[in-house]
Amino acid sequence: MRYRTYCTDHGPYTQSRLHFAPAGVRPLCGSTNPIVTSPIRLTRCLHCQSSGRPVGGQGGLGELEILAFIATYKTTSLSGGKESNSAPAIKNNSNDNLIIGELNEELAVEEKWKRKPSPYRESDAPAGAGQILVRTKAVSLNYRDKLVIEDKYPLPISYPLVPGSDLAGEVVAVGSGVSRFKTGDQVISHFRPKWLRGVPSHEELRENLGGPLPGVLAEYVLLSEQGALAYPDYLTPAEASTLPVALVTAWVALFTLGNLKPGETVLLQGSGGVSLFALQLAVAHGARVLVTSTSPGKVARLKQLGAAEVIDASVNPAWDEVVLRLTDGRGADHILDVIGGGAVPRSIEAAAWRGHIALIGIMDRPATTISIPNVMVKNLRLQGVSHGSRADMEESLAFAEKHRIPPVIDARYTFDAVPDALDHLDRGPFGKVVVEIN
Template sequence: MRIWQLEGQGKEHLRITEQPRPSPGPGQVLVRAEAVSLNYRDKAIVDGSYPARITFPIVPGSDVAGEVVSVGEGLMRFKVGDRVLSVFKQRWLDGVPNPEANASNLGWPLTGVLAEYVLLDEDGVLAYPAYLTAAQASTLPIAAVTAWVALFKHGQLKPQHTVLVQGTGGVSLFGLQLALAHGARVIAISRSEEKIQRIEQLGASAMINSSVMPNWEEAVRLLTSGEGVDQILEVVGGDSLRHSINAAAWGAHIAIIGFLEGKTSSISLPDLMMKSLKIHGFSVGSRKDTEELLSFLEVHRIEPVIDAVYDFVDLPDALDHLDRGPFGKIVVKLR
């Protein structure tokens, strides 16, 4: 079978190689990959900005959807022909993550999914809703689960809440779609006027062009009658956190999700304390979180936003697109 292998830092070290097709052992399933979606994490691992020491070579990628083609001895949960997606942290079933859960990330430290066949633990796969295509299902394991956990598990989203999403990447657009489906109001910020128009078509109630208004929290306060927003999906990092604190309502929840523009931040502790803000850092979610998300999607029939689909051999081009900033998700198709 063909796999993508990263042999060192940088896209120039990506190679398609051949490996024997694996066979599942007890408690494992072999999935014929149909689609793999890319995340900012994949870009960071390839270009060397990921905050962990990587030992090469590795197979990158973490989010796959496909068909079960073989099952290990004694496995009862899945059968050949089932259509499944991967769970990002293979051994995080529920509750608070621990070192073992954090060591079970697909794409590093575990072998990734940019391969024609992928061997996974039965606890690390879930059947996805039949209304979704494999490409759509592949977008869910990191981006959609992250948005779900931020809004519903940690943020306790209510229909009367106002949610702020930053940019137009996968997490932000899933956050917008999930919040709207729950009846909440969504304000979106972006530096691109063209993307702002597309966000409006998805149902955002207000848009802010942060290239025109860098202190965008002032616009947020105007749009909320001075109250601020109840939840913020903070994907930018760095100095953006200061703006998010200023844009937050009293008692608001700020989910720390990304570090696109900085891994450190300087904030005002008195502002944080006086407004009784909750700042929550986390990394994706558990198997149970993924199950809850899939149930919500089944009810609301949310269609993931896919910006582009690339052939398996064109992975470097797909990573370039990711680097430019997509509108939604980038998917690599295998069949």
């Protein structure tokens, strides 16, 4: 899999060099249009860099080159509407954002750009009112990031887009009116930066980092001060970067919505980030945890984290029956279904009377068929979970700090190896995959 980006003078290239600039600033290497309206600008390729084209400014942030990865999308030829060996067009949409296409790993420019240098001015403030500029130290990846990058996310996404939502870094500049943070503070991002507490509005649900909002897979990122939180000081930046989506999703499923009580039985699937955080949270709260896994080699590691029983789904495909045996026919009080698709009917069978099933993932497929009578007879509650508010995040961080819960990182990659890190997600990591940046 190749991830391509675009320079207005020199066409496509694999690794993008970006400049930080406020909305409307024109690219340094030639376009007459402001080409990205997000805080991270696609501006200049490695050829421009090697040719000595000036960056502008006299020092400080004005001379920063910001590395980021831009997600593209597959498209079809403009002639005939069918996929062919011809390259797709690259054009401007109504918002003057570049639309980048990828087909057969080849790109071509059909619209010519005129050179009109417009150097970045250092007087352009790097952080606006209510914003903080964060120097990224680590970004953890989620399965959602792969769906966005591969244009498989079930909700509309506009491309090009900087992917990623889970950041840990250091505040290096603050805008006017910022009161929650100061320069030097260590922070993590909040996936839904506008959802602070209570029932969210449609806008608060829609505005997510990494789609549709610009993501965090870049060396420097602008965040709203409301969309960032301090993290416990017992964690490293890499560990802290794993918290924003996985920890909060597990917390909301078990506590905010599930009202987990000590002594109850929790059933988890696999060993991804959400499942492992849920395992650690539930064990810390005194629950009994069962885990299904298709990897026999992970059994011992799951038990080290506190799993009471691990069900090998590779030899027990009817794992719901095993759950019933292990609970003397009662079933699990809480089930976090991160697989979706064909796993959901089995989760229903494995649930206890008035059990709570949190529907979290669609790794299998986004649709399935269930038996409504089974849900009715057991008085089950099937509930979608897709993260939480900042208040939920604050509660989960306080719990994690109290119990010194250690995030599990399966692998760490450099920024240049982001495609390899994304491929690692396909192999089924034990915990989180982290990209270390600065």
